[in-house]
Structures are given as C-alpha cells and as structure tokens.
Amino acid sequence: MFTFIHCSLCVLFLMLTLRCVLWPVCRTKSRMSKNSSKVLNLKDKISGNEVDLSLCNLTEVPVRELALFPKATVVDLSCNNITSLPPEFCNLTHLVKVDLSKNQLTCLPDDLGNLSNLQHLDLYNNKLTVLPVSFSQLRSLKWLDLKDNPLEPGLAKAAGDCLDEKQCKQCATKVLQHMRAIQEEVDHAREKRLLKEKEQEKKKEAKQREREAREKEARKREKAEEKERRRKEYNAQMAALAAREQQKKKSEEKKKKNGQATDKKVVVESAPKPRRSFLSLLFKLLLLLLLGLAGVAAACQLTDLRKEAVCAPVNVAVEDGLSWARQQEVVVRQLLQNLSSAAKEFLESTQASKN
The missing domain is CATH 3.80.10.10 (Ribonuclease Inhibitor)
Structure with missing residues (x-):
C-alpha cells in the first residue's frame, strides 16, 4: 500500500514538472501560430x-x-x-x-x-x-x-x-x-511662447550681464580700495621714514649746534685771557710800583738816608700813608671785593650775550 502511494506521488510530481517545463514552449508556439494565422487571414x-x-x-x-x-x-x-x-x-x-x-x-x-x-x-x-x-x-x-x-x-x-x-x-x-x-x-501661441521665452532669456542674459557687471565693478572697487590701502601704507611708511630722517637731521643739527656752542664757549672763555693778562700785567706794574715805593720807603726809614732832605717827604708820606692805610684797610678790602665781583659779572654777561 505504501509503495502504491509513493509511486502515485512520484507520477504526479513528474507530470507537474513536465507541465512547468513544456507549458511556456507550448504557449509560445500557440502565440506564433496565432500570429501566423493573422498574417494568413490578412492575406x-x-x-x-x-x-x-x-x-x-x-x-x-x-x-x-x-x-x-x-x-x-x-x-x-x-x-x-x-x-x-x-x-x-x-x-x-x-x-x-x-x-x-x-x-x-x-x-x-x-x-x-x-x-x-x-x-x-x-x-x-x-x-x-x-x-x-x-x-x-x-x-x-x-x-x-x-x-x-x-x-x-x-x-x-x-x-x-x-x-x-x-x-x-x-x-x-x-x-x-x-x-x-x-x-x-x-x-x-507657440510663437508667442517662444517669443516670451526668448524675451525671458534676454532678460535672464541681461540680468546675468548686469550681475557680471556688478561683480566686475565690485572687483574693480576692491582692487582700487586695496591699491589705496597699499598707497596709504606706503605713504605712512615714507612719512615715518621722513620723520625719522628729519629727527635724525634735527638731532645732527642739534649736535652740531651744541658743538658750535661748545666751540664758541671755548672761544669766549679763551677770549678774556688777554684781558686777564693785561690786568695781571697792570697788577704786576702796580705791585712793582708798590715794591719800588716800599723799597724807597724802606731805604728812607731804615738807612742813613732818612736824614737826608730827599727822604723827609717820603718819610712823611709813608707815615701818613700808613696811618691812612690803617684807617682805610676795611674800605680797601671792600673795594677790592666789589671790583672783583664787577669784573666777574662783566665776564659772565659778555659770555651770555655771545651765546
């Protein structure tokens, strides 16, 4: 019984397989025959x-x-x-x-x-x-x-x-x-549409050209601004350089002026030397004169010449002078100080006026 059922299933499976394989071929042949019949019927x-x-x-x-x-x-x-x-x-x-x-x-x-x-x-x-x-x-x-x-x-x-x-x-x-x-x-309508499309295309192209022109103008303006910025930077650098050169020049001129002032000061300071020499010479002459007078006075006072008639006025003058000198010692000292201060102020004023 089992064998019979098994064989029946195998036969059924084989029939299904053959149908699946042969059905498309049969269908194609049927379709071809149908088409052929169409051609034949048309004839x-x-x-x-x-x-x-x-x-x-x-x-x-x-x-x-x-x-x-x-x-x-x-x-x-x-x-x-x-x-x-x-x-x-x-x-x-x-x-x-x-x-x-x-x-x-x-x-x-x-x-x-x-x-x-x-x-x-x-x-x-x-x-x-x-x-x-x-x-x-x-x-x-x-x-x-x-x-x-x-x-x-x-x-x-x-x-x-x-x-x-x-x-x-x-x-x-x-x-x-x-x-x-x-x-x-x-x-x-098509021509109108094409014309409209053409106009729109022209407008689009015009807008494109306008946009390109704006972009070009913007690039040109940016280049001009960049050039102006570089020019300002260059001018600023040149101005700074010129200022440094001017400062340097002023510094050199100042140094030069200071050098000239120093030279003038040296000249001014060396100029009064002849006056000092003249004064020293004058003092020396006065000193010699005083020494001479002192020598005459000493000769008339200490030697035997005091009895002579020539020494009489000298002795009198010496005695009067000594007495007067004793009286005017303070005045002479003050006078000498005043003369020294006056001479010093005169030299300073002269040097200042020359500077």
Missing part, C-alpha cells in the same frame, strides 16, 4: 487594393501586417472594438481610404497629418471629442464623416450633419479650415 482578406477587416472583433490595428502590403490603399476597420490607433499607424502613408466607423476611438494620434495621401476618412459613431492639430495637414482629404461623436461645439459646428456625399465633402473642407485656424492659433 485572405485582401482583394485588389482593399483590405476588409470589419467585424473581426479587433481591439488594435494590425499595423505591421498592413505595412507589408503597400498596394492595399483602402482599409476597412469598421465594427470592431478599437479604442486607439498606435503611433505607427501614421507611417502607413500609402493609405487613401480608411473606414474606422463604429469603434471605440477616444482619440487619434498626434501625427495623423503624416497620412499625406489620405482622401477618405470615416470616423462615424466613435467617442471622439477633438482632433489632433496635425489634422490640418491632410491636404488630400476630400471626404470626412464625424457623425455620432461627442465633438466639442466648435468642431461639431464645422463638421455639420454629413447626411450625404455632398455634406461629407463639405465636412472635410470645413473641418480642415477649422483645424487650420486652430493650427494657426497653436502656431501663434
């Missing part, structure tokens, strides 16, 4: 220059397959569930007539205007509200049907009723005119 649906893909329950346009048949210029994609056209659809420039009526289209690609050969476009019973601006470039378009679409009022007015061939042709003409007006408005 089957081509009749001359027409491709009939209506009522195929398509949710997207087989753009790659259609591109393989450039001679198929008429494509019928009506009565499907297509919600949007891929951007690559705009590369099918060989298309002349396209029927997309009774689908679920909510918008068209922006480059729809690249379909330069498109003449007939049926968009009946979709969910379109607006058309791309490039729609105005469909210059070959001669027939257009936009009935039963929730179009915006301006576009709905231009599209009209489109109840017959004539009205559908008028719809193509008026819608192209309407879209060209919108294109002009868009171009004008």
